Amino acid sequence: MKILKWKDWGIGARLIFITTLPIALMFCSIVWYSYHSRLLEVQEELAERGHVIATAIADSSEYGLTSGIFSDLDKVANSLVQADSSIYQISILDTDKHVAVRTITTGQRDADNRVFEVPIRKKLLSMDEFSEDGTPHISGSKEAISLTVSDQVIGYVRVIMSPSNMITKQKERFYVQLTLISCVLIASLFFAFYLARNLNRPMADSIAALRQIRGGNYAVHVNVTTGGEIGDLQSSINEMSISLNQAKQNLENKVLERTKDLEASRNDAVKADAEKRKLIQKMNSIVEDERKSIAIEIHDELNAMLIGAKLESQRILTLASVVAVSNEAEEIKVRAQSIVSLIKDLYARGRAMVTRLRPEVLDMLGLHGAIDEMVRHYDVIHPACRFEFHSNGDFSTLESGVAIAAYRLTQEALSNVVKHSQASKASVFLVLDHEKNLLQLVISDNGIGFDPETVSSGIGVIGMRERVYGFNGKIEIHSGKDGGTEITARFPLFQISA
Amino acid sequence: MPWNSAGNAVRYIFCRISRVFKRISIVVVFLILTFAVELVRAERHDTQSYDFQIVTTDDTGATKKIVEDLLKKFPSAQTTSDSINRHSKTKKTVFIAIGPSAFRSVLSQARDGVIVSAFTSSQAYHAILESMPEQPRTVSVTAIYAEPSPLLQFRLASMLFKRPVKVAAILSNKTTYLEPVLQHMASQSRTDLSIEYYGTTEALNRVLTRVADVPVILATPDSTLFNAENIHTILVTTYRRNQVVIGFSAALVKAGALASTYSEIEDINAQVDELIADYEVSGKLAEPQFPKYFSTIVNENVARSLNMVVDDSIKNFSRKPVVRQP
Numbered sequence: 001m002k003i004l005k006w007k008d009w010g011i012g013a014r015l016i017f018i019t020t021l022p023i024a025l026m027f028c029s030i031v032w033y034s035y036h037s038r039l040l041e042v043q044e045e046l047a048e049r050g051h052v053i054a055t056a057i058a059d060s061s062e063y064g065l066t067s068g069i070f071s072d073l074d075k076v077a078n079s080l081v082q083a084d085s086s087i088y089q090i091s092i093l094d095t096d097k098h099v100a101v102r103t104i105t106t107g108q109r110d111a112d113n114r115v116f117e118v119p120i121r122k123k124l125l126s127m128d129e130f131s132e133d134g135t136p137h138i139s140g141s142k143e144a145i146s147l148t149v150s151d152q153v154i155g156y157v158r159v160i161m162s163p164s165n166m167i168t169k170q171k172e173r174f175y176v177q178l179t180l181i182s183c184v185l186i187a188s189l190f191f192a193f194y195l196a197r198n199l200n201r202p203m204a205d206s207i208a209a210l211r212q213i214r215g216g217n218y219a220v221h222v223n224v225t226t227g228g229e230i231g232d233l234q235s236s237i238n239e240m241s242i243s244l245n246q247a248k249q250n251l252e253n254k255v256l257e258r259t260k261d262l263e264a265s266r267n268d269a270v271k272a273d274a275e276k277r278k279l280i281q282k283m284n285s286i287v288e289d290e291r292k293s294i295a296i297e298i299h300d301e302l303n304a305m306l307i308g309a310k311l312e313s314q315r316i317l318t319l320a321s322v323v324a325v326s327n328e329a330e331e332i333k334v335r336a337q338s339i340v341s342l343i344k345d346l347y348a349r350g351r352a353m354v355t356r357l358r359p360e361v362l363d364m365l366g367l368h369g370a371i372d373e374m375v376r377h378y379d380v381i382h383p384a385c386r387f388e389f390h391s392n393g394d395f396s397t398l399e400s401g402v403a404i405a406a407y408r409l410t411q412e413a414l415s416n417v418v419k420h421s422q423a424s425k426a427s428v429f430l431v432l433d434h435e436k437n438l439l440q441l442v443i444s445d446n447g448i449g450f451d452p453e454t455v456s457s458g459i460g461v462i463g464m465r466e467r468v469y470g471f472n473g474k475i476e477i478h479s480g481k482d483g484g485t486e487i488t489a490r491f492p493l494f495q496i497s498a
Numbered sequence: 499m500p501w502n503s504a505g506n507a508v509r510y511i512f513c514r515i516s517r518v519f520k521r522i523s524i525v526v527v528f529l530i531l532t533f534a535v536e537l538v539r540a541e542r543h544d545t546q547s548y549d550f551q552i553v554t555t556d557d558t559g560a561t562k563k564i565v566e567d568l569l570k571k572f573p574s575a576q577t578t579s580d581s582i583n584r585h586s587k588t589k590k591t592v593f594i595a596i597g598p599s600a601f602r603s604v605l606s607q608a609r610d611g612v613i614v615s616a617f618t619s620s621q622a623y624h625a626i627l628e629s630m631p632e633q634p635r636t637v638s639v640t641a642i643y644a645e646p647s648p649l650l651q652f653r654l655a656s657m658l659f660k661r662p663v664k665v666a667a668i669l670s671n672k673t674t675y676l677e678p679v680l681q682h683m684a685s686q687s688r689t690d691l692s693i694e695y696y697g698t699t700e701a702l703n704r705v706l707t708r709v710a711d712v713p714v715i716l717a718t719p720d721s722t723l724f725n726a727e728n729i730h731t732i733l734v735t736t737y738r739r740n741q742v743v744i745g746f747s748a749a750l751v752k753a754g755a756l757a758s759t760y761s762e763i764e765d766i767n768a769q770v771d772e773l774i775a776d777y778e779v780s781g782k783l784a785e786p787q788f789p790k791y792f793s794t795i796v797n798e799n800v801a802r803s804l805n806m807v808v809d810d811s812i813k814n815f816s817r818k819p820v821v822r823q824p
Binding site: 062063066067068122123124125126128129130131132133135136137138140141142143145147150152 | 602625727
């Protein structure tokens with residue numbers, strides 16, 4: 001069936017088809033026409049010859065029939081039958097169609113089924129008969145005379161032809177013609193194959209060259225082996241390969257130059273990125289250090305002073321209790337009590353500020369304990385939302401900067417949950433993968449979500465990115481308007497060198 | 499020649515002289531007769547004692563040519579067709595009928611005068627005469643037949659065979675009148691004549707078989723026998739039997755007869771002229787006669803086929819009228 005898909009044929013096959021199809025059709029048509037025309041020719045020639053023979057015999061039989069001397073007719077008929085192998089039988093009949101002469105061939109011939117019968121008519125010689133009426137009789141008249149045939153029938157000639165010999169001859173001629181035509185067909189086929197081969201070879205070379213060019217090898221050369229369109233194609237391929245080679249060289253040079261530029265730019269970017277990371281890390285470190293310093297100041301100085309003020313207030317309260325009861329004493333007592341309460345409150349706020357500035361819980365409980373404490377705290381103070389914490393891994397060897405960054409990121413994320421998500425459930429997953437040297441932090445909620453594209457520029461998100469980026473980590477934020485938010489941060493355990 | 503004596507020599511000289519005188523006298527007599535005829539003719543044409551009417555019934559080219567030639571001989575002649583002119587009571591009218599139809603027409607209309615039938619075969623002439631009702635005629639009739647004279651045909655046959663030869667003539671009931679004529683002429687020409695009769699109910703082949711052993715067949719105008727249907731068969735049959743057919747016209751020779759004498763229009767007209775001249779001189783109308791001026795035609799192909807040698811004497815066998823000086 002593949003051969004029927006002519007659209008997939010090669011040029012050689014098409015050329016052979018184009019070359020041989022008309023010849024094959026012509027061969028078939030000529031053979032068919034020749035065979036049938038020869039048969040028809042035999043029939044027509046038989047008919048014509050039969051009629052001619054019958055007419056000729058009829059023309060020459062008048063004397064024999066009128067004189068009754070049939071021997072001459074018999075001789076003529078015999079001679080004709082013996083001389084002409086296409087005659088099967090000759091009969092000469094009288095007016096009553098009684099056979100006067102009949103001659104049948106003695107050879108092995110088949111009789112045709114047609115009978116050619118021609119009447120024998122009496123001939124009239126028109127001339128001046130010197131009759132009793134009419135024009136003057138002139139014995140010296142040079143007027144032309146004519147032999148005409150009258151309507152009076154004096155007999156019939158019946159001829160039956162035999163097609164055997166003519167068919168045999170025509171068959172021999174047909175076979176000769178068939179042989180010649182077959183030779184021509186075979187020669188044409190050879191010529192077609194020769195042409196196809198001559199066309200196919202340079203085409204194959206050209207296609208191979210084009211494939212090499214398509215494969216990137218532009219340094220190809222096709223030998224121009226022929227003229228015409230194929231030669232033009234081969235020349236064009238050579239010119240194209242030269243042009244492409246030159247274009248490739250130019251492009252490679254440009255690419256090389258651009259690559260150098262890009263490498264330089266990349267190096268600059270990498271360098272800038274490293275510097276940026278280092279700067280961020282440094283800034284975070286400075287911020288944390290400053291926070292730590294402020295927290296220590298608040299814890300050591302402010303809280304100590306608040307404790308002193310509390311003790312003083314409690315002394316005033318004690319003293320006020322031992323003095324006489326008076327309005328003033330009572331007022332002092334109330335005010336002292338108020339001061340004590342105020343100091344306690346300030347102390348608590350101071351403690352909270354210390355905690356926020358310097359999560360000392362990190363130092364005491366480590367990252368796992370700090371986040372656990374934070375989650376529990378949020379769960380307590382925000383009953384509308386349930387907070388969960390899950391962890392896996394040993395976080396004791398975790399570098400403090402990473403721990404602070406992870407803690408701050410968790411702190412910011414949970415703050416956002418409380419502030420914006422309207423979530424009823426929030427989870428924190430903390431995993432330390434030693435095999436991958438990776439700390440992974442996942443904070444998710446079932447809140448209303450947000451569009452990261454519009455919210456990504458917010459201070460909180462930027463701060464989270466900056467913290468992760470500063471430790472060469474990666475952060476992914478997945479959220480949508482349909483609800484839920486998941487923030488995944490991955491911190492490599494080996495920090496970039498400063 | 500040996501000379502025996504002087505007397506013999508003198509006798510020989512006298513004999514030669516007498517022969518010369520005889521010849522001279524014959525020539526002189528011929529010249530005197532010719533001169534006399536010319537004188538009579540001149541006198542005839544001067545006196546104009548006859549009216550001449552040339553009667554035709556057709557206007558074919560041949561008829562026109564005949565009339566044109568006749569008018570040269572009879573300048574005062576009137577040309578009529580179909581109905582003849584009423585002739586004068588003082589002059590006798592000579593009707594020259596051109597062809598059988600004209601002859602029949604004149605014969606039926608003329609009450610007196612002379613009718614000269616020309617260009618009509620003897621068979622047609624007799625048939626027309628016989629077809630006319632039997633009644634006393636005051637008109638004199640004669641003819642110059644159209645067909646060649648059998649005498650000339652017999653001589654032609656002898657010339658062709660270079661010896662007297664047997665000739666067969668086939669007659670029918672229409673040409674029985676020819677038998678004595680033929681017999682007479684055959685005896686004149688020393689020809690062995692065989693006459694066979696052909697009946698209308700008889701097969702043509704049968705009568706031809708009866709004359710199969712005769713080398714020469716003389717064809718005479720006879721519509722019973724030599725008609726369009728039979729001529730071809732007769733010619734083929736005689737040819738196959740190696741027989742010679744002497745035709746009655748140049749056309750028949752062209753059709754396949756071996757030879758024939760024939761007369762041109764001028765030949766017949768000349769004879770008509772002579773016949774009328776004789777009548778004017780003698781007052782006696784000549785009998786119907788065959789043409790005396792003639793030429794000979796031979797079918798060379800037939801002669802070659804029959805292995806016959808035709809020399810120039812045969813081709814030149816002819817007689818032509820003396821051309822009168824105007």
